[in-house]
Amino acid sequence: MTNAPAPAAASPPSDFIRDVVTADLAAGRHQTIVTRFPPEPNGYLHIGHAKSICLNFGIAREFGGRCNLRFDDTNPTKEETEYVESILTDVRWLIGGWADPHLGLKPKGQPPIAQTLNGRPDFYLGAAPLPPDSAPAEGEAPSLEPFHASDYFPQLYAYAVQLIERGLAYVCDLSADDTDRYRGAPDRPGQESPFRKRPIAENLDLFERMKRGEFPDGTRTLRAKIDMASPNVWMRDPVLYRIRHAEHHHTGNAWCIYPMYDFAHCLSDYLEGITHSICTLEFEVHRPLYDWILEHLDLPRPLPHQYEFARLNLGYTIMSKRKLMQLVREGDVAGWDDPRLPTLSGLRRRGVRPEALRHFAYNIGITKYNALTDVAVLEKAVRDDLNAIALRRLAVLRPLKVVLTNYPADQTEELDAVNNPEDSAAGTRRVPFSRELFIEREDFAEQPPPKFFRLRPGGEVRLKYAYIIRCDEVVYDDSGQILELRCTADLGSKTGGPTATRKVKGTLHWVSAAHAVPAEVRLYDRLFTVPEPDAAGDFKAHLNPHSLETLTARLEPSLKDACPKLRYQFERLGYFTRDADTNAAGAGAASPLVFNRTIGLKDTWAKEAAKPA
RNA sequence: UGUCCGAUGGUGUAAUGGUAGCACAGAGGUCUUUGGAGCCUUUAGUCUAGGUUCGAAUCCUAGUCGGACAGCCA
Numbered sequence: 167m168t169n170a171p172a173p174a175a176a177s178p179p180s181d182f183i184r185d186v187v188t189a190d191l192a193a194g195r196h197q198t199i200v201t202r203f204p205p206e207p208n209g210y211l212h213i214g215h216a217k218s219i220c221l222n223f224g225i226a227r228e229f230g231g232r233c234n235l236r237f238d239d240t241n242p243t244k245e246e247t248e249y250v251e252s253i254l255t256d257v258r259w260l261i262g263g264w265a266d267p268h269l270g271l272k273p274k275g276q277p278p279i280a281q282t283l284n285g286r287p288d289f290y291l292g293a294a295p296l297p298p299d300s301a302p303a304e305g306e307a308p309s310l311e312p313f314h315a316s317d318y319f320p321q322l323y324a325y326a327v328q329l330i331e332r333g334l335a336y337v338c339d340l341s342a343d344d345t346d347r348y349r350g351a352p353d354r355p356g357q358e359s360p361f362r363k364r365p366i367a368e369n370l371d372l373f374e375r376m377k378r379g380e381f382p383d384g385t386r387t388l389r390a391k392i393d394m395a396s397p398n399v400w401m402r403d404p405v406l407y408r409i410r411h412a413e414h415h416h417t418g419n420a421w422c423i424y425p426m427y428d429f430a431h432c433l434s435d436y437l438e439g440i441t442h443s444i445c446t447l448e449f450e451v452h453r454p455l456y457d458w459i460l461e462h463l464d465l466p467r468p469l470p471h472q473y474e475f476a477r478l479n480l481g482y483t484i485m486s487k488r489k490l491m492q493l494v495r496e497g498d499v500a501g502w503d504d505p506r507l508p509t510l511s512g513l514r515r516r517g518v519r520p521e522a523l524r525h526f527a528y529n530i531g532i533t534k535y536n537a538l539t540d541v542a543v544l545e546k547a548v549r550d551d552l553n554a555i556a557l558r559r560l561a562v563l564r565p566l567k568v569v570l571t572n573y574p575a576d577q578t579e580e581l582d583a584v585n586n587p588e589d590s591a592a593g594t595r596r597v598p599f600s601r602e603l604f605i606e607r608e609d610f611a612e613q614p615p616p617k618f619f620r621l622r623p624g625g626e627v628r629l630k631y632a633y634i635i636r637c638d639e640v641v642y643d644d645s646g647q648i649l650e651l652r653c654t655a656d657l658g659s660k661t662g663g664p665t666a667t668r669k670v671k672g673t674l675h676w677v678s679a680a681h682a683v684p685a686e687v688r689l690y691d692r693l694f695t696v697p698e699p700d701a702a703g704d705f706k707a708h709l710n711p712h713s714l715e716t717l718t719a720r721l722e723p724s725l726k727d728a729c730p731k732l733r734y735q736f737e738r739l740g741y742f743t744r745d746a747d748t749n750a751a752g753a754g755a756a757s758p759l760v761f762n763r764t765i766g767l768k769d770t771w772a773k774e775a776a777k778p779a
Numbered sequence: 780u781g782u783c784c785g786a787u788g789g790u791g792u793a794a795u796g797g798u799a800g801c802a803c804a805g806a807g808g809u810c811u812u813u814g815g816a817g818c819c820u821u822u823a824g825u826c827u828a829g830g831u832u833c834g835a836a837u838c839c840u841a842g843u844c845g846g847a848c849a850g851c852c853a
Contacts, residue, residue, distance in 0.1 A: 353781035397782040408851035
């Protein structure tokens, strides 16, 4: 039926929206499916948008269709080019290698095409043809660009005129306050505007003069003439156009009247030939208006239909653009790409890969139930993804010196270490070993709790890839702090040695003190201390003061050349990635070595240790 | 006291009138030169009350609880 793309690794998702798509295709209502992802460029994309992107592009991919990237930019006072650029970057990043052939873009500068269908006038702007099977070249085809609702201002204006001509819209002189008052309340009908019966010719003239800029902001609006007594407040003569003498990031000063969301969105969908317009639950109440506008205009092609699903709520974080913006502006985080934020740029900088986000989106499903998703689901998806591809390395976060008293002071060995036990093709590397080492401070306990099987006085542990050592002596400094551990190595216990197979309970990571490379490591924790920070009251009161911990770690030497594009697992510690932005800002050889911890390893010991004795 | 939408283990999600399944989380075990990963086992669910039906998570009615909606935001 469709020229199906490569099948998904797992079975394709099933949900009520995909059911509708399947049924529409089976019934022959559409030849191909066209969805759209319509962000307003007034902020950065977050993981909630990722859910929507994966849904819309996923459907395009599964059904051999297309998903248009469209900026819903009808409010010049809130939108900026910075956001347009970040959104494009984030979308390409998320769908890259997965659905990019289904990304609907249009020829640069191409306006909607005026055509005649069965003698009826029409406007249409389809996406450029799907690219050939080969993956698109690095960077964007320069001849293509995303869609913009603001590109349709001329057509939208024409449709508004049509509504006026049909007696279905009027220019209203009520102030914003009065408009509110006349609207009534959900449980109380509104009353009609005194301007509702304005003659068509006068409406036409006034609307034209609104467009020409003859009236100041807020003095007049264009309203649909529907039903002020409707139980649905959105049908009580909703505003279609408002006056805003403001420069628009995309259309400059060409317009001083701007269409409202409800008027622009359904018609933008129609113009682009969208078949399924998928949005979040809060627009459910708007659907009658979406349909009303389309049904009362002369539109010869099949009409798009709106479907709503529940937005993503994730535990211990916030998704509101307004609140994210507040954190950025008030300096609670370092920027939109702060790795603690659920923004796509933040997650990317933290080291999360798009593959993980796509699996996450697949796992949480699509419903109309307003759910709170456990962060553990995200964390699981991130770990699974990283576990498969991360290069294993040895690094010590909080160093404790160990001296091997029976190991020659002038000797250095290069030991073989496995890069990824999950992937033999990742090969091995050499790690230097010598008399003086660092181990993790918390891997030694003078008074070990029950079931602690790391190093203790007189105890033995395996040093990964190296020897079994025994702790002979604890050396203290003047203040009574542990200065170093003096240990003896079982020199026959190295891989291949006579005592190599001796069983010791614990295996520790380590680095050679003389060879270790210092680096800044940033450990991130959840941004908030409660599952629903914005449930009530001031969400900032729940900010986690320990969401970022910065320390200087000691790394095995190979990490000196770590690539920001790769992912690493510091053994027994977690997944880390070199901070790309810091790296980019650094000057050549002086470029600082900074690592972000994407996420820790699952820690069953922490759970065990937390159990009441 | 308005309209619309929703409700399945702790969490999230399947089952489209025919054996309530999966994932996450939890518990136990196994393996382990990562207390990671893997493998095995396991706890736990259809909001309530009626009705239709041979048979209801599913259809109907009423109720309960939850959410969205009163921007010249999207």
